[in-house]
Amino acid sequence: MRTPHAAALCLAAALTLTACGAEVEPSGGTRSATATTLTNCGRTVTYDKVPERVVTNDVGITELMFALGLEDHMAGYAMPDDKGDLTGVPWKDAYHKVRWLSEDRLTKENVLDARADLVFAGWGYGFSEDGGFTPDALGKLGIPSYLLTESCRNGRDRTSRGIMPPLDALYADLTNLGRLFGVEQRAAKLIADFEKQVADVRARAPRGAERPKVFLYDSGRDQPFTSGRYAAPEQIITEAGGVNVMGDAADSWTTVGWESVVERDPDVIVVCDYGDVGAEQKKQFLLSYAPLRDVSAVKHRRIFVLDYADLVESPRNPSAIARLGTYLRTVAGTR
Template identity: 55%
Template sequence: MLQAGADFVYAGWNYGFGENTGLTPQHLAELGIPSYVLSESCRNGIGDRSRGTMPALEALYTDLRNLGRIFGVSARAEQLVAEYQGAVREAEASVPKDRPRPKVFLYDSGTDKPFTAGRFAASHEVITRAGGDDVMGDLQDSWTTVTWEAVVKANPDVIVINDYDPPTAAQKQSFLESYPPLAQVPAIKNKRFLALPYAALVEGPRNPAAIRTVADYLNRTSAG
């Protein structure tokens, strides 16, 4: 950070900031660099403190407004919030009221055990607001590891793949299709996979567009 000449740093806790690396707001403050921790990540706690939980979209709007105040562009921040709220409403409205809610599993990585996301991750809101049923939505966690037995029991209709290298989304899909315990899972049998970039599945300005992408996919596959 010092070599980069950073005037301000913002990141999530445990994806950017972290005590294991020594990159913390406290350490930056000691170096004279102000910082900001993304609201969605604060549930993990900073030191002995934990803010609790905040839905990802609420966290996104909160962070935009806070950053708007920090940089003196509050009007622009409010404009962005309004645009994103409108995009989310349009995405939700695109879901037919009589359409079934397909069961959706978010697959990040892992072969021995799958790494996925619970109800405190942004992906949960992306899936549920798009008219899907997040099969790991009962997990009181953000990003976490589960078992393949749990995935088989959940019997998802669709698998959303978190697309970042390595391995590629295509390689992740190939593994899922070749993994024997999943052979009878509807998502595997019907080849219903949707790859989304990492930035769409963690709190950030790509969340509203991701909701529309997932809604369109679920609308299309449910109809067919």
């Protein structure tokens, strides 16, 4: 895993999230061994028992389990080592406790090797028809799945994702996991804490025409990869006091054209920090890319960096809202 590069993120996360609170309920939960029926991605799914050997794919999904104190129910996680600083988060002990299965995504082989009794992943977050790693394929092996709600396909085409506002997706997953593992009180407290933190930021956010226009830049040079209305950045930007210039895209993560970025003239660009191309390289590309030279964010060098784990559905989302909110209030005050 990478060494720390975002101490401020870690401190904010620690201050925000340490109240996930093993004192609320025993770590093993309180639910009996009876079946639990949940609604997941619009489907009714019944789980016969409390999972004891969960495997997760990616950092946000893994930290949903950790935030609920469910590391004792995990057999491992798959996560590339380019997903940001993991050593300073409130769950660093859980990261050391749970087995790191792979630097790549989950496969049938490492799921079977871990003797998993639940796979928690999502479309684009591990599950894919390419290679046949899907909930249906796992079901044929007798292994149940839970789909990350941010990744739910919405039926507009074969791959478009997103069925509800991003924070609703986060709260839906925390609620479902709370029920499945018998930690409903812990989940409810976590949600209440997040709602309060977001409400506090919202109350101080710029309003009306003062709200800065924001473009989320994930990656891509020929065409930028960004966030539509159903990925976490939509509400991170909105609740922080900005307007997502790509919020009309009925998808979660999607590709757009640079001409649409230029036309919408964002006041701020938020860079997603992950991958082989780091945040500083992305920033220098944006500042030097000729088609963007007249875009307000580039002219005024208003580029704000958030970590990958802030910008996918995860328990870090409220902290990201707070930090971006502070920055956008400064921008609004200088325009």
